[in-house]
Amino acid sequence: MCTSYEHSASWGNPLLAGTCSQFCPPEESERRKALRRLHVLEVSPPHTEGASGCNTVPVKEFIRSGAGHVTPVPSDLRPLSVLVDAITYLITRVCERSDYPWWLVCEFVTNRLQSIRQDITYQQLTGSDVDYICQLAARFHLYAQYRLWRCPVDKFDPKLNRDHLQQCLVKLVRQGIVSYPEFEAYHLLVNLGNPHSVQHALQLSNDLRSHPCVVRALCISRSYMENNYIRWFRLVSSLSPLEQSAVLPYVSTMRRVALSIVSKAYCSRNSGIPIATMSTWLLMSDIASTAELCTMYGLEVRGDTVSIKRGAFTLPAKEPEDGLDIAHKLSPSHLILPSLIF
Template sequence: MQDPQFLRPPDVLLRTVSYLLDDIVSKKDFSWTIIYDFVMDRLRSVRQDMIIQNLPVAHSICILQPIVRFHAYAAYRLCEEPQHLFDPVINTSHLQECLKRLLTMYDDCCTNNIDEDMLVRHLKDVRPEFEAMYILLNLGNSTALTRALRLPTLWRTSIVRISIDLSLNYLHNNFVRVCRMMKELQSPLLAAVTSLHLPEIRRKALKIMSTAYNCKNLTFPLETLQEILIYDDSEHIARDCEYYGLKCESNVSFIKNDFLLNKTVLSPAHVQFVDNEFSKRSISNLIL
């Protein structure tokens, strides 16, 4: 592996990443699960070549950024696929590993006072996106929040501040505000990553409401619940409520003792407002 003739130099690695995430991911004649498996395997090989050569920070950053976006996009696009076709745990592991490595390199740029003009201008445009992604991917996580709150003012742009606020509201169980802010995220990729937490958010919200609105004679309007927890339709709410033991017809009956605490969290699913945003954009351009 350390024989130089078998290692691709930085410019070749960059071209490889560009080819995979432009020509391959946009193919229409294969299932996207097959495309994902192939591209993931090739990107893992790119990362291996990159690490063995100990590439300069500037090159490593340019290679890792689209790789992180690819895994973030795949986490959402394939979230409804059966596990034998797509393993979300493995994908999330790759995503977290690449993202943490990328953030470490951002820190190295500042610590070592790298003053390459092009790199600095590039970071001003894109670093906040990945800082925000780390916060939203690890919603409510104290380590991610501590890092975000210690960021220099230069990197704490509006998208980072919104992500911090969203994570803090999640930590404080203000799930109505979390869902409202999720729809206000300007980046569809960040909204997609955050929407993967919706099953957990909805479970926690329904559990809290089972206590707060505990009453045998009163019910909660289904339309209101659909709006505040950003369900796409009332059938989806009804399925979730029944799964957790709550009675749901035209309205929801919240009874504390009915809520089934032993039920596992449901799997993520596509959300209409995110799908609408993705449909307006080229996936290759979004990732690259």
């Protein structure tokens, strides 16, 4: 990994260069320890090998800027090398913790990632290591979307997580200096049907636009806009786990569109569609789930066939929050920290 970086000063803004060599400024660390405000994930689990007593690893908290907020001093800011070490620690160590619910892990890591990005903004840092941090943060938010998709909203806010993801992706794809095919594809998949995202992708260089993952993402976006559900689900089935996570919010919509089209195109009194075929079309995990979904939309299931009568399709009171079975056996850090070379 390249460690080069630059400070980029804006007109009229003094340049700050961080001098804090720890994950958390000592003053904040001591204050939070005294007030007993250390997060449970900043304390080493009791079964940690070699741990003596209670080991703590504080990581700087994110505090939103606002009226009355004091401008940070260099000793409160971490230089880029420390920020890289901090995000690597969060991904490889904290994300792997299993002694607490993962929604709590996500809440903690999200806050600390905001703090890392805030330090980058205060120091106006640019360069390959800043891109590296944004890449890991984007992958983390994609993984969180998959991992906590059915988690209650009071524990995981998918909209807020998506906002953080968008901020990371925009920084990576709109900077106009270096482009990354993987993240150009994520940007398209997260913003399906958005004409600005499609236009941006079509204006990429030939080498980048012809990269397999960008070509596939463009095809998926086009299928989504055309309501071509057969092609859309077929292409989605070939995506990587994090790419499938990017399209999760669109799955329910495409299944509703598919059932609406099927209810008109295959309307018949005496015949129907094999439920196994319907399951394949909709990329469902099993026959039972397919039957339940069809029933919710007013389609009658008789044995192994979906019977479609004229006018039977109806919208449920609440759209089902169905998703995809993203099958993988990798740990969070293996999904978030793959090779960055294409």
